Amino acid sequence: xxxxxxxxxxxxxxxxxxxxxxxxxxxxxxxxxxxxxxxxxxxxxxxxxxxxxxxxxxxxxxxxxxxxxxxxxxxxxxxxxxxxxxxxxxxxxxxxxxxxxxxxxxxxxxxxxxxxxxxxxxxxxxxxxxxxxxxxxxxxxxxxxxxxxxxxxxxxxxxxxxxxxxxxxxxxxxxxxxxxxxxxxxxxxxxxxxxxxxxxxxxxxxxxxxxxxxxxxxxxxxxxxxxxxxxxxxxxxxxxxxxxxxxxxxxxxxxxxxxxxxxxxxxxxxxxxxxxxxxxxxxxxxxxxxxxxxxxxxxx
Numbered sequence: 001x002x003x004x005x006x007x008x009x010x011x012x013x014x015x016x017x018x019x020x021x022x023x024x025x026x027x028x029x030x031x032x033x034x035x036x037x038x039x040x041x042x043x044x045x046x047x048x049x050x051x052x053x054x055x056x057x058x059x060x061x062x063x064x065x066x067x068x069x070x071x072x073x074x075x076x077x078x079x080x081x082x083x084x085x086x087x088x089x090x091x092x093x094x095x096x097x098x099x100x101x102x103x104x105x106x107x108x109x110x111x112x113x114x115x116x117x118x119x120x121x122x123x124x125x126x127x128x129x130x131x132x133x134x135x136x137x138x139x140x141x142x143x144x145x146x147x148x149x150x151x152x153x154x155x156x157x158x159x160x161x162x163x164x165x166x167x168x169x170x171x172x173x174x175x176x177x178x179x180x181x182x183x184x185x186x187x188x189x190x191x192x193x194x195x196x197x198x199x200x201x202x203x204x205x206x207x208x209x210x211x212x213x214x215x216x217x218x219x220x221x222x223x224x225x226x227x228x229x230x231x232x233x234x235x236x237x238x239x240x241x242x243x244x245x246x247x248x249x250x251x252x253x254x255x256x257x258x259x260x261x262x263x264x265x266x267x268x269x270x271x272x273x274x275x276x277x278x279x280x281x282x283x284x285x286x287x288x289x290x291x292x293x294x295x296x297x298x299x300x
Contacts, residue, residue: 010053014042015086023071026063026082028128030220032071032269033299035061035080042086044101044162044186051160054079060158061298062184064103064130068137068222070276072299073269083132087186092116095194097151101187102132106139109190114200118192121149122203126211128223135185137294138177142207147172149190155183162186175227175294216254220263225276226291234291235259237283251275273297 010017021038024031041047054060059078063069087103090112098116100109106127113121126141127134134146135153147167155163163183171178211217226234238244238258245255250267253275254260261275280291 010050013050014046015050016040021080023063023066023076023080026084027066027069027071028220028222029066029070029263029267029269029272031073031263031267031272033073033075035076037079038082039079040082040085044087044089047081047086047186048156048160048162050081051156051158054158056158058158060184062102062132064133065105065128067128068133068139068295070222070269070272070295070297072273072297074300076299083186084130087132089187093189097189097191099187099189100131102130102135102185104131105129106131106134110204113192114197114204116192117195117197117200119195119200119203120144121190121192122200122207125204126207131188132185135188136177137175137296138172139175142210145174147177149192151189151191153185153189154187156186157183214257216256216260216262219254220267221254221260222295224259224294225261226259226280227294229289229291232289233259237287237289237291238279241279241282241286243279243282246275246279248275248278253279269299 018038021035023035039050041050061076061078061080062083063080064083083103087101089101090104090108092098098112106124106129109131110122110125113124123142123144127139129139133139138145138147140146150167153165155165228234235258238253243253244258246253249271250263250265251271252262252264254262261272276293284290
């Protein structure tokens with residue numbers, strides 16, 4: 001069984017399929033190439049049916065909001081799966097636990113946390129991505145981290161089979177999740193402490209106000225580009241290296257927060273990737289600290 005760029009031999013699916021599909025609109029940097037093949041599943045069951053019919057050799061790339069992703073200008077070989085529209089189930093399981101599928105935005109999770117008085121879930125409001133991405137990288141904001149609240153996760157393998165796994169089956173660290181065994185996160189259950197809905201709302205408003213005052217919200221970026229090194233902040237080091245406002249092509253180190261690279265207009269993925277490497281090299285040359293990107297660089 002094989003897939004070509006011009007045919008789609010799979011059957012009985014309800015999702016949306018395209019070939020040579022532009023991906024710039026699905027990344028928050030608003031640049032990058034095309035997907036050789038692109039599938040937007042209708043729901044979790046539809047995704048299972050799609051994967052069950054793919055050849056094992058077909059490369060898979062998963063995208064949610066694309067907020068932590070740089071797609072190179074040459075595009076992505078194989079099939080890109082967009083979870084954002086189809087994997088949208090979000091439900092309260094009991095007084096302390098909710099389940100969210102991979103395509104649910106972290107902002108939507110935070111709204112449910114407010115409604116239910118889960119004050120310790122307020123930090124999700126500061127993560128500009130989906131649950132799937134938050135699980136894959138242990139995303140965090142305002143001192144909170146995703147995996148601190150995970151009870152179980154549901155993973156899907158290349159053949160579409162779902163497995164329920166516990167946190168102890170993964171190696172969890174700062175912005176890092178290992179031992180995925182070529183499985184993909186499709187849902188997670190999260191346990192929170194129930195508190196006061198009003199206080200939860202105030203906590204989120206306070207955190208969002210802080211974010212809006214310190215970050216270039218509303219401009220095309222991926223959020224924080226680099227992980228914070230132990231005992232320091234990437235933004236402080238980049239600013240100390242004199243790189244705030246530094247520009248290459250259409251990409252610029254934000255003048256508001258140095259750990260953001262923004263597309264100021266017409267930036268290519270090459271512009272952004274060049275700037276990422278330039279910033280890392282400059283900081284290393286000046287301070288001997290190698291900054292590690294948080295963002296995922298995909299494609300050719």
